[in-house]
Amino acid sequence: TTHVGQETTLAQIVRLVEEAQTSKAPIQQTADRIAGFFVPMVIGLAILTLIARIFVGFYTMDVEYTDKRTKMEMILKRAFEAAITVLAIACPCSLGLATPTAVMVGTGIGAINGILIKGGEPLEMAHKITTVVMDKTGTVTKGRPRVVVIHSLVLESRLSLLKLFAAVGSAESNSEHPIANSITSFVKEWLNTKEWASVRRFHASAGNGIVCEVRNIDNMLLSTTKKNELQIDSTIKLSNGDVKLIKNEHYDIHEHIFDDKKPLRVVIGNERWMTKNGVPIDEYVENLIKMEQIAGHISVMCAINGYLVAIISIADVVKDESALAVWALQRMNIRVILLTGDNARTAEATARQVGIREVFAEVLPNQKRIKIEQLQEMKERVAMVGDGINDSPALASADVGIAIAAGSDVAIESAGIVLVKNDLIDVVAAIDLSKRTTRRIQLNFLFAILYNVVGIPIAAG
Incomplete structure (x- = not known):
């Protein structure tokens, strides 16, 4: 089928990236709450600084004044200068921008490398993944039986x-x-x-x-x-x-x-x-x-x-990169499971080729979702990688759904991350990108907090 206008692949990719870069990660909600308290707190500190400087000015004798300015005028001048400096130095924007700037860069880098991340939530959640569950046909294998x-x-x-x-x-x-x-x-x-x-x-x-x-x-x-x-x-x-x-x-x-x-x-x-x-x-x-x-x-x-x-x-031939992707995930201490509707013998033969140790075979589409939920009940953070319509319930139930772009539209719609290049190595890259982005967000918060903690007392005098 030929698509035009907003239905073309390029248009869909652009739309996904734009939506991702404007969406909020869960940690951003925390930042917004902190910023909400921060502004009135800074105003309160400025008022306290004003009162304190006036009080100190009256009870100290080091205030210079001239015939043109009274002692009261000099005290008020210095008190207001300190209070305004507190307001000027305080920077709630640094807290508010710590997450969205990192999310924008992270999703942009992902898009350049063929990894479409639908917003801040899957980008942030991916670094917490402890188990990756993979479909067989079209995911671990080439999907051209x-x-x-x-x-x-x-x-x-x-x-x-x-x-x-x-x-x-x-x-x-x-x-x-x-x-x-x-x-x-x-x-x-x-x-x-x-x-x-x-x-x-x-x-x-x-x-x-x-x-x-x-x-x-x-x-x-x-x-x-x-x-x-x-x-x-x-x-x-x-x-x-x-x-x-x-x-x-x-x-x-x-x-x-x-x-x-x-x-x-x-x-x-x-x-x-x-x-x-x-x-x-x-x-x-x-x-x-x-x-x-x-x-x-x-x-x-x-x-x-x-x-x-x-x-x-x-x-169905196994993809060239499947074994390397499984090895890389295991090196990251991530549990890898093969989940398929195929019979046990065929599934185990494929699993042996790529180094997967755990296999759930002969699993129906609705049972795939149940398997994901069972893993989550065991306190596992689960990523599901699939490409077919029958993977859609599992993709939607997983903490992070990762769809192969060459798969069905339903699977792509259900997933939080889409791999454009149909390459399992990009699963590893997506998790690594999430870890790096999360570290950058945390570092941004640290610098923002340190700046305000150090700068506000200096401004208050």
């Missing part, structure tokens, strides 16, 4: 691979999930087609899968020249890598199950989703899935008309 292995579980004579891929690709074309996109990309390139079969009654369950009806597959296949030429253990050559096809032909399904004249009920997802939709899974299939998961692949099961017909294994 691709199909690597396909296990066909039915006889070619019962359901051709062309129809199988056409049905699965058409069903997934209605989903925006990265895994669905990887499947549709594979089908589109292999079948060399731009059209999909008709899909009705589509339903997606976050963290589980999809179910729908697919019609008119034969019409879709008329636009492709692809033939059923694949043999056992074939390799499909594609632009983004090879796909290994393994024809297990485990199930001998009745030939009338896949009637071309009737809509096909397609179910695609994980084991939970298959069970919920009445698709049986036997030990043979469970072992296949386990084997793929140990290899670090995400296994997606495909069922048509109640029968499991294929297992599609998908791999």
